Amino acid sequence: MDAAKPLPLVEMKDVSIAFGGIKAVDHASIDLYPGEVVGLLGHNGAGKSTLIKVLSGAYKRDGGTILINGEEAHIGNPRDAKRYGIETIYQTLALADNVDAAANLFLGRELRTRWGTLDDVAMEAQARRVMGRLNPNFRRFKDPVKSLSGGQRQSVAIARAIHFNARILIMDEPTAALGPQETKQVGDLIKQLKAEGIGIFLISHDIHDVFDLADRVAVMKNGQVVGSGPVTAMTKDEVLGMIILGKCPPGATPGPGAMAA
Amino acid sequence: MSAAPEASTAHLVAVESPSKRFFRATEIDTRLLGMVGALILIWVGMDLIGVWKDQGFTLNPLAIWDNHSFLTPRNLWNLLVQTSAIAVMSTGMVLIIVMRHIDLSVGSMLSFIGVITGVAQVYWLSPWLGSESPVIWIVGILVALGAGALLGAFNGFLVAYAGIPSFIVTLGGLIVYSGAAWWVIRGETVAPMDANFELIGGTPSGAWIGGKASWALAAFICLAIVVGIFTNRSARARFKFPQRPIWAEVFLLVVGCAVALGTAWVVNAYPWPAKVAEAYAAEHKIPIPPDGADGLGLAHGFAIPMLIALAVGVIMTFMATRTRFGRYVYAIGGNPEAAELAGVNTRFITLLMFMTMGILTAVSACITSARLDAATNSLGQTNELYVIAATVIGGTSLAGGVGTIYGAMLGALVMQSLQSGMTLLNFDSAVKDVIVGSVLVFAVWVDQIYRRRQA
Known part of the structure; x- marks a missing residue:
């Protein structure tokens, strides 16, 4: 690492987690700098979603440390993660299907009136504002999100992640349910958030997406990090080689999962 | 409603059928309407059958117009009292x-709980403080x-923190608590x-609030509806949100006040009752008028259990x-997973919910x-089934x-109406059980069809 670089926003060191006897994540280390997009690539079951869920508080790690702004962070549940400014858009979206967009947006962080009751009108107002920015055609604020289209649901999930001044954003397959038009919108959004200095972990199957948006990529295989490096130093084929074979190209820093040369 | 078409509905309003527009504007659940319909059907049906039976099964239209068996103030009053616990x-x-x-x-x-409070009152507090004590x-x-x-909290703890399925925890509870109730009083009746x-x-005189207070309460409810509508409108106006049409507001106001x-x-x-009125x-x-004690104009009004149920419903x-x-x-x-990921402490909420259920059960036990006027170890026997049936009839999805x-609450009223109506008609209790059970299954079937058509 270059000494002149700023302090990393997130540094996950030697993180491990096992389910039963299976090491889903095995001594993985990744980092993220402010205003940077790091693409996390790998096969299904490579451990990328699991690693990211450790950061978002959904899973408790068995070993390793997480540093936020250079200080050790104690993340035991999703509430802790949110306190550190970590917001997550999950692959499953993690929406409560039976309540409306505003209720989902503010779930766990409801606005309340001075009597302590839910301030639904204020929440709807803010929901209208943030949704107006993401998806100007969105009108169905009163309907349960179950009845919304895939793209609309996705924009509710994204709105929830960006509304609370996130410093670290985790996007797990954010464009999986979207058409080309909406995918482009998400791409624009990522660029905009990046410009605001937010650090983004982008998990995707789509290597083209990642090459368009990410500054760096990190590749995982069988729970281990194969290697990571700036996208400019690698070709798509080389990255594919990392994903499929675990072969670390010269442009990347090899990790513990790299195939012995 | 949830069946509304995709994307912007604004341009579709014009082609919506009037009935659809009505339900959307008033935000009335059509299932609620179905339940009210079922209730009216039961009430009128029970009434007609009762009168028909009283007339020896002859068809006399005048008799049906002038006589009532089910739809009498007395029966409806009792019905509401009986419904409140469930x-x-x-x-x-x-x-x-x-x-x-x-x-x-x-x-x-x-x-x-009934047995515990009964024992506390009869065996501990009464001898200690004297039976007249207001404490x-x-x-x-x-x-x-x-x-x-x-x-309730114990149930909740086992479900939320020990991770035992609620079906098992509360099935065990069903057996444990009924055993415990027997254990405390050995099958005696505490009274x-x-x-x-x-x-x-x-039941006793003084357990109802009388005519004037009842009218006052109804007027207060009407006022509360008006205030509620205005507060909602002004809040929405402040943020320039779309408003409900005025006619829809008026309709809801009129229906609410009418109820x-x-x-x-x-x-x-x-x-x-004549005896109570005469004593009073x-x-x-007060001289008793020539047409009997009824002429005193002493009305029951709302009974305390109805008020408790109303208050519980509001809270x-x-x-x-x-x-x-x-x-x-x-x-x-x-x-559940999304709630947990959003940072909701789902376990604690589960515990609180079961605790709330326990407190409500205590209210019903009282x-x-x-x-x-007594506590026995069979006080609430099979009540869980009626409560679950009322809830499911009331549109709750399992x-x-x-x-x-x-x-x-409306589901509870439907269930109780059915039972009281059949009691009035002298149905055998075995037949009653057969019918009530069948109605439950039928109601859920109709609801399923409705949901499938809406989806």
């Missing part, structure tokens, strides 16, 4: 089922509520309850719709034991996430 518990059961849980233990828990009923209620909170405590049941005033009218049309007249030196609706707790209950029901408090 209705109170159903408000909690809705939220339990919304959270994808179930509580099978409420019936036995009711017996157990007894207060302590009796507190003991019941405390026991309910404790038992009589404290005289003040008895008022909670609505409140209509109920007051019915309970006020039920005069005091003698005591207050629980408030909790479900206006507090974070309620929001979390619904969110957990919709997607009503039931006061009404019977899959979780969907259900309303008012729906469940």
Whole structure:
């Protein structure tokens, strides 16, 4: 690492987690700098979603440390993660299907009136504002999100992640349910958030997406990090080689999962 | 409604059918309407059959017009009193089922709590403080509520923190609490309850609030509806949100007030029993009019258990719709994992919900034991089934996430109407059970068809 670089926003060191006897994540280390997009690539079951869920508080790690702004962070549940400014858009979206967009947006962080009751009108107002920015055609604020289209649901999930001044954003397959038009919108959004200095972990199957948006990529295989490096130093084929074979190209820093040369 | 078409509905409003526009504007659940329809059908049907039976099964239109068997103020008053205990518990059961849980233990828990408060009143407090002491009923209620909170929280703890399925925890509870109730009193009947405590049941004189207070209460409810509508409109106006059309507001206002005033009218049309009225007249030196004690114009009005059920309904609706707790209950029901990931402490909410159910069961235990003026270990037997049936008839989905408090209370009224109606018609209790069970299954079937068509 270059000494002149700023302090990393997130540094996950030697993180491990096992389910039963299976090491889903095995001594993985990744980092993220402010205003940077790091693409996390790998096969299904490579451990990328699991690693990211450790950061978002959904899973408790068995070993390793997480540093936020250079200080050790104690993340035991999703509430802790949110306190550190970590917001997550999950692959499953993690929406409560039976309540409306505003209720989902503010779930766990409801606005309340001075009597302590839910301030639904204020929440709807803010929901209208943030949704107006993401998806100007969105009108169905009163309907349960179950009845919304895939793209609309996705924009509710994204709105929830960006509304609370996130410093670290985790996007797990954010464009999986979207058409080309909406995918482009998400791409624009990522660029905009990046410009605001937010650090983004982008998990995707789509290597083209990642090459368009990410500054760096990190590749995982069988729970281990194969290697990571700036996208400019690698070709798509080389990255594919990392994903499929675990072969670390010269442009990347090899990790513990790299195939012995 | 949820069947509204995709994307912007603005341009579609013009082609919407009038009935659809009506339901969307008033935000009335069409299922609620179905339930009200079923209720009216039961009431009128029971009434007609009753009169027909009284006339020896001859068809005499005049007799049907002039006579009533079911639709009498007295019967409707009793119906509301009988409904209250189940209705109170159903408000909690809705939220339990919304959270994808179930509580099978409420019936036995009711017996157990009834027995505890009965023993506390009759064997401990009465000998100690003297049977006239006004403290007894207060302590009796507190003991019941405390026991309910404790038992409910225990259920909740086992479900939320020990991870045992609620079906098993509360099935065990059903057996445990019914055993415990027997254990405390060895099958005896604990009686009589404290005289003040008895008022909670609505049976003795003084357990109702009379004509004037009932009208005042109905007027207050009407006022509350008006205030509610205006507050909502002004809040929405402040943020420039789309408003409900004025005609829809007026319609809801009129219906709401009509229900409140209509109920007051019915309970006020039920005069005091002649003996009680005569005693009252003698005591207050009022001459009894020539047409009997009815002429004194002494009305029952709302009974205390009805008021308790009303208050519980209002409080629980408030909790479900206006507090974070309620929001979390619904969110957990919709997607437990999502709620957890959003930072909701789902375990603690689960524990609180079961505790609330325990407290509501305690309220019902007070009503039931006061009404019977005794506590027995079979006080709440099979009540869990009626509570769950009322909740399900009231539109609560067993899959979780969907259900309303008012729906469940209305469901309780439907169930009780069916039972009282058949009792009035001298149905055999075995036949009653067969019919009530069948109606439950039928109602859920109709609901399923409705949901499938809406999806």
